[in-house]
Amino acid sequence: MLTGSHTMKAVVMRGYGAPNVLEYVQDAPRPQCAANQVVIAVEAASVNPLDCKTRSGELRLMLRRRFPLVLGNDVSGRVVKVGADVEGFAPGDEVFCMLDANARRACNGFAMSGSYAEYAVTRADTLCRKPQNLSHVEAAAVPLAALTAHQALVDRAKLREGQRILINGASGGVGSFAVQIAKALGAHVTAVCSARNVELVEGLGADRVIDYRETDFCEESRQYDVVYDVVSNRSFGECCGVLGPAGVYVQNVATLSSFAFPLVRPAAKLFGREKRLEHVWVTPSGEELAKVARLIEAGAVRPVVESVYPLDRAAQAHEAVESGGAAGKTVLRVA
Template identity: 35%
Template sequence: MKAITTRSYGSPSVLKAEEVPDPVPKGDELLIKVHAASLNQANLVLLKGKPFLARFAYGVFKPKHIITGSDISGVVKAAGKQVKHFKPGDEVYADLSNYGFGSLAEYVAVPEKALALKPTNLSHLQASAVPLASLTALQALRDAVRVQPGQRIMIYGSSGGVGTFAVQVAKAFGATVTAVCSKKHMENMKLLGADYVLDYGKIDLTKYYGSFDAILAINGYQHLATYKKLLTENGVYVMVGGSASQMFEAMLLGPIFTLGSGKKLGNFLKKHNTDDLVELTNLIEADKIRPLIDRVYPFQEFKEAFTYLDQHHAYGKVIITIQN
């Protein structure tokens, strides 16, 4: 089969299209014919090996996952003897970031526990945009922020893959949402349901005090002291992604910055949970959230897809089609 591989850390130029052996599913796995796969910032971490701490999980000197990619949507071609809930012909989707990656290939062997049935109202191309980014948004808002109806929530960095889902999930939970993004995406944020939209190029957040019950910052950007000022008395700030220095700042300095107050500052990492993917499927089929797709690239233009993602200009998700 054909696959996109990375055998050393670097820029998109190190990626290659190779012929590799077809995967053979184990007893609890299914063989999936991949129709489409989406890219996430996590794919850039695996590609570049940055921040360096990530190498302790993904390979210190070179990537241990040769075939990259995490989000898939496709069709079951074969099932192992221990598989109970899926059969050949089922349309499924999954986040493979906890299961060895490998989505950017014609076929992938996936543990049953990683899969969910694809939303019936989405194409494979649309469904591939959902798993990792929407799971991150859902878990960050529901579990870390503990969003409640009527709360005022800021989504800082709202126009990317996680951000566009976060705006919609927060609205589905009944929150009043302020989205912070670049000027060119402000109208799009309103269309997604944001109650208020701020242009991060013009707004001075240091002049806001006690305005938000919760802040979800995708990749950080502001100083912790600024986010602290923005929170109400018992407000919660959660950072998703970002540089190693930003992660350590939130993790180590967050508790110090909030001493003597009811405020909380910290970061968040997604955990795979198929039940959460099913919950998202229900929200999608109820038309409460939808994936936003910026660009779609054919398989042979995979380097262009990664290069575009690396420029940090994407509104929503970047997709690579695997099957014509």
Template identity: 40%
Template sequence: MKSIVQDRYGPAPEDVLRLAEIDKPTIQRDEVLVRVHAASVDRGTWHVMAGLPYPIRLAGFGLRRPKSPNPGRSLAGTVEAVGAGVTGFKPGDEVFGISSSSFAEYARVRTDKLAPKPANLSFGQAAAVPISGLTALQAVRDHGRVQAGQKVLIVGASGGVGTFAVQIAKAYGGEVTGVCSTAKADAVRAIGADHVIDYTREDFADGQRRYDVVLDIGGNRRVSHLRRALTPRGRLVIVGGETDGRWLGGIDRHLRAHLLSPFVGQKLGTFVSSENAQDLMTLRDLIESGKIAPAVDRTYPLSEVAAAIRYMLDGQTRGKLVITI
């Protein structure tokens, strides 16, 4: 089968990714073989590819070299075969979920990370959902605990996670303000943000406005700066924001938020997204009800995965980048 292949870690996609013919994966008892129709790129794609910051290698992606053939993870496709212990899926089912090495014609997927594809989405749209959608859902629902009538600020509202977070916060009844650049303001309004702040012209933490929940998905603003945008009992959820550090890569800011939280009235923290089928089903329900929809910026063929990652690294993405296979 055709697959993107990576033999070593490296920060430049053009240097470490190539298209090759490899063997079709063999599934285990609790796995499903999926004929991949589409996959997607997110910031985590680069981390898995680069092996940075270094703790990601200890998380199971390979210490000295990549454990999986390629860094693709989100996918949508058709079930080709099921393992002997699998129930609930059969060949021909249209599915979406999370795997390893999804930049390929076939991928093996655990059933606890797989769900029926939303009926109203194409495969390309569905592939844009899993990782970014799960992160946004858990940030809004579980950690931000957004409730109807609350004022919600989303920093990095135009990105892959941000575009889902805006819509999910609206679905939970929040009054949403999105923070983005001038060029992306119209796109953030188009997905339902009640207000948009252009960070190149305004400081969202100028003390004039306060929010019940702040989701910091993009940028590297200090925790003290983000706290100025919160109400006295508000909740800060740090979802993203990175540095070039090889050891921590911005994780130190997350740790400072956790350490400070017990000593202030505001709730400050971060989280690691849980990849699970139950929340994929929640996203499916939200999508099929018309409350959220993936925002797809560009689509690339399998042979141009490196170009898609480069486009994301250049910071121009509005929503998600999809790979068609």
């Protein structure tokens, strides 16, 4: 149960801007929970590029926020309070999840968050029990990135055993999970990254690694059943040449083309063009995260943590994420 003060330590922002708008405070209000929610004592939270884009205001038209705001979509910690309608979880349970602080699902997929704090609230349907073979710091690096990769490969690309996939941006948070999940699905994986991360990506199971500074994969003669453009720096048109006859191009960034493609695809199929364009808009799901957790417990998937910062250095953590080129995830140690 929650005891003592009704305030908590947290990192808040009172407006959009550079990393220095992130302010460490010790008197933020603790979250309350609705009947279908739980309150989590946060052990660790990860920093995602989504957090940086939200902080800078880049997503202000898509993700409307009220200030003061606590960022953070990933959490690993311990349940301290459950709502009246919650079943399957109790105080003391160690859990991890991609937060959704809304009592109802957000229509845009991304919801109110708030894991840069001592306590966070989320709906029970987003929760998953923390894998026993992960620390809280490691577990916090998993949810958003792994769910993005899983939803891209399983839900969008329909990746199957024996297929060939190219992952562009294979050493980052999402990319490192995509390599491992693709291998767990039985695919042949070609990974694209910088030279300094080749050894890491090979260690994650990639069958072939391309240094993007040396080779332009779009100019090669090899073809793939799936191209997953994690960093979204190539277009569907550029990748069409390396896609097989019924190949799928998946990107993490929604574009006008990705919204329009489903409208024109029926006409394209009339002309014998089966290639398709998909984008993934990650949504919290405890059920799907449990599938990833089983892969983690089986040793088929592991998080890659690049660096760990204390909560009061969240601004520096954002600077590190925005500098680019990091291998894996950046995590805030809260407790």
